[in-house]
Amino acid sequence: MNKRITVLSGDYIGPEIVEQGILALEAAARRFGHRFEFCRVDFGGAAIDSAGVPFPEETRKACEEADAVLLGSVGGPKWDSVPKEIRPEKGLLQMRSALGLFGNLRPAKLHPQLAFACPLRPEIVEKGIDIMTVRELTGGIYFGSHETSVQNGERVAADLMAYSEHEIDRILRVGFEAARKRRKRLTSVEKSNVLDCSRLWKERAHALSAEYPDVELIDMLVDNAAMQLVRDPSQFDVLVTENMFGDILSDESSMIVGSIGMMPSASLRDDSFGVYEPIHGSAPDIAGRDLANPIGTILSAAMMLRYSFGMAREADAVEAAVDAVLDSGLRTADIMSAGMKRAGCREMGAAIAAAIG
Ligand SMILES: NC(=O)c1ccc[n+]([C@@H]2O[C@H](COP(=O)([O-])OP(=O)(O)OC[C@H]3O[C@@H](n4cnc5c(N)ncnc54)[C@H](O)[C@@H]3O)[C@@H](O)[C@H]2O)c1
Ligand SMILES: CC(C)[C@H](C(=O)O)[C@@H](O)C(=O)O
Ligand SMILES: [Mg+2]
DSSP states (O other), X not given: OEEEEEEEEESTTHHHHHHHHHHHHHHHHHHHTOEEEEEEOOOTHHXXXXXXXSSOHHHHHHHHTSSXXXXXXXXXXXXXXXXXXXXXXXXXXXXXXXXXXXXXXXXXXXXXXXXXXSOSOHHHHTTOOEEEEEEEOSSGGGTSOEEEEEETTEEEEEEOOOOOHHHHHHHHHHHHHHHHTTTSEEEEEEOTTTOHHHHHHHHXXXXXXXXXXXXXXXXXXXXXXXXXXXXXXXXXXXXXXXXXXXXHHHHHHHHHTTOGGGOOOEEEOSSSOEEEOOSSOOOGGGTTTTOOOOHHHHHHHXXXXXXXSOOHHHHHHHHHHHHHHHHTTEEOGGGOOTTSEEOOHXXXXXXXXXXXX
C-alpha cells in the first residue's frame, strides 16, 4: 500500500524523537512491502521562525493532503514570550481544531519489564495497568474565550469552558466503542458537583449508556479519579473525559507506566485520518543531548499503522519490536535501572527499527 505521511518534527527534542518514529515506519514498510512517502513541513516554534506563525497555511495544506500526520512536540523557552495568538501551543490547538480531531486516545499500558519504574507499590503494580484515556480534544476551556480585563483597578483573567451536546455525545461514543472492544468498563470523569458542563456530560453519558448495555458505566468526579489512579489503577479500563481533565490525567497515568517518554497518542475524527504524537512536550531540559526516550513516538507510529492505515500486523510488529528491545535490557535514561544497558535516543530507535525487521 502507498501512504503519504506529513511529518511535523516541532521543537527541542521533537526532531530527535520523530526521526526514530520515521525509522520504525520505514522498517515496517520494508518488511511488509508498503511505500510510505514522508513530507516534512515546519510547525510550532520552527514555523514561527520560518513563517511568523505556528501553523502556516502551507503546513495545514500538507496535513490535509496526507493520509496521516506524525508530530513531535512544540514549544519551549525560545517562544515563551511571543504574543499568545502565535504561541507554538496555539498552533497545536489550531491544527487539532482545523483538522477536526475531536477524539484523542492515550493508552497507558505498563510493560512488565518496566514495573520497577512505576512509583507505586509492587502489590498495586502486580494487578496490572492497562488504561485507555479518551480525551475530548477540540472543545472545552481550551477553545472558549480567554481574556484579561481591568476591573476596579486590577486585572481579571477569564477562560470560558463550554460544551455542546453534540460535542459531548460524539466523544462519549468513542469511549463506549473503545470499552466495548476492551474490558467493557467505561469510567466517565467529570466535576458534576460544580460545573454545568459536567452536569450535561453526566446526563448525556447516562442517556447514551442505554445504547451500550454491554458496557458498565461508572461516574467519577475528577478529583477522586486523580486519587484512584494512584490508589488502584487496575480498576480502570477506558476513561472518558473532557479536554483539560484528560490532559492532566494522561500525564498522571504516564508516570504510573514508568515514564512520560513511553506514552503514545492518536488524535482522530470520523474518517481514517489521524495525527499521531507522544503525549509529552518538547523537553527543553534534555534537548540536543540524545537523551530523549523515542518509544512514545514509535508507539504513536504503531497507532498510525493500526488506526489510519488498518495495518494491524504491521502495528503488532512495531509493538513487538519495542517489547523485544526492552527485553534485551536496552534503556534510555528515564527508564534506566541497575544491570540494564544505557542507550541514547538514536541507539534505542535504531535497535527498535532493526527488531521490526
Ligand atoms: N504536544 C506537544 O507538543 C506538547 C505537549 C506538552 C507540552 N508541550 C510544550 O513543551 C514545553 C515543555 O513542557 P514541559 O517541560 O512542561 O513538559 P515536557 O513533557 O516537555 O517535559 C516534562 C519532563 O518530562 C521529561 N520528558 C519529556 N519527554 C521525554 C522523553 N521523550 N524522554 C525522556 N524524558 C522526557 C522532560 O525532560 C521533563 O523533565 C512547553 O513549551 C510546553 O507547552 C508541548
Ligand atoms: C501543549 C499543550 C497545548 C498540549 C495540551 O494541553 O493539549 C499538551 O499538553 C498535550 O497534552 O498534548
Ligand atoms: Mg499535556
